Amino acid sequence: MNQPLARVNRRTVLSAVALALAAVHTGRGWAADAWPSKTVRIIVPFAPGGGADSSARVLAEVLAPKLGQSVIVENRPGAGSAIGVMAAAQSKDGHTLLMGSNSMVINPVLNPSITYDVARDFDAVGMVSAQPLVLVVPAASKIASFVDLVAEAKARPGTLTAGNSGNGTLAHLTAELFSIQTQTTITSVPYKGESALLPDLIAGLVSCGFLNLPSVIAHIRSGRLRALAVSSPAPVAELSGVPTLRSLGQPSLEVQGWAALLAPKGTIPKEGLARLEALLIQALGTDAVKTRFAALSVEPVVSGRDATAQHLKAEGARWQQVIKARGIKADS
Known part of the structure; x- marks a missing residue:
């Protein structure tokens, strides 16, 4: 059975941060029309006040000045997060993100009527927190x-x-x-x-x-x-x-409730995803974010795009085994 979110190797994290920040600050500058070019929306598929919502609001405040655009949080609760996740998956405006959580990989296994596929419909940006x-x-x-x-x-x-x-x-x-x-x-x-x-x-x-x-x-x-x-x-x-x-x-x-930042597949250019990944890693390493997350009883989790995508895949497989073994069905 796949294991939950693992401890992050400190040396690996530091290397990832250095490389990511270098990608942001070196080479060609960000042109006026580079991503983002308008307000960025983070969909939270839960009601206000929970861990994912609070984490999203902390990041929105920290990322906005770095991105040069407003970052707003939009709550779209319902159906165990499926409504918000579907809304994000279907967004094509190029400026929508999703604060995903465990439920987004559980729901498609639990309920065959849910049609989104995490790997098919989303680009991972990075892990955010664990609880x-x-x-x-x-x-x-x-x-x-x-x-x-x-x-x-x-x-x-x-x-x-x-x-x-x-x-x-x-x-x-x-x-x-x-x-x-x-x-x-x-x-x-x-x-x-x-x-x-x-x-x-x-x-x-x-x-x-x-x-x-x-x-x-x-x-x-x-x-x-x-x-x-x-x-x-x-x-x-x-x-x-x-x-x-x-x-x-x-x-x-060893089970963690986690939050991860994702984007609808193919809607944000690769350069924009790389920039966002770098800024997310940078933000999660600051004392200010660590302190605010600690007040929410969550820990920052630094993980790049590829590792995050692998984690979501492993989590989906893990809970699929449990759901099938125990014969769990969605509420009718």
Whole structure:
């Protein structure tokens, strides 16, 4: 099974930054009619306020003066991000970008009626950010560790429940992957978003959940939820003492919620894509962006166009295996 977003080699990143910036600043200058020649739009396929939306707004503010044009964020939520992704795929104005996420590679596998193809319809610009999931249980639960959870799931197959933010979401698929990897059966319970799930989880009506860090950090700090593990490659500073799933012998459960910047296929000239890639790499390396991303509980991820395209392909294949193995279908 393909692995999630890997740690980035520092030397490789520095080399990529140097080469990318050199491509921007050397050779022929950018003519007046070079890309972009008008306002750039970043479509975010979610409602305002989430990680992808907030990351897009930070980048829009940072990139606008570098590009010499306004950069606006347009929210197009619905259908688990499919509406916004389709709108971006169909845009031919040459100045539209997409802030993509895990759902854009999951949806076409989950729902055959979705007609876009990530590799066919988009040019990758670069990765933007990554965010871990946190495996949590109610504070009153007798389950005190990951080992306890597996033991309980084996002892009482199907009786434990894993709440998630909706069918086919990253939280849902990660719980299903947990069942595959640990050879246990936990019943998935979908809710209409994490805000609807959290009261039941805190009250103990749901046994556990793999939830986004920003959604649960306050409840962990207040003692309403107990964190058993994080899905990131490295421990999370805000959750001192909470182990990674990899350190617990579960490298296949290393799952990251990610955001990536893409453009509709063939709509931005190669020189424009190279310039945008270079500016994105530069922005993600600044202390200002790192600080603002940290406030959102996300980490910048530096990855060029080719590596980003490969990552999206690997993610699609990874979740396709889980969806087929567990017989998951889109909501009717």
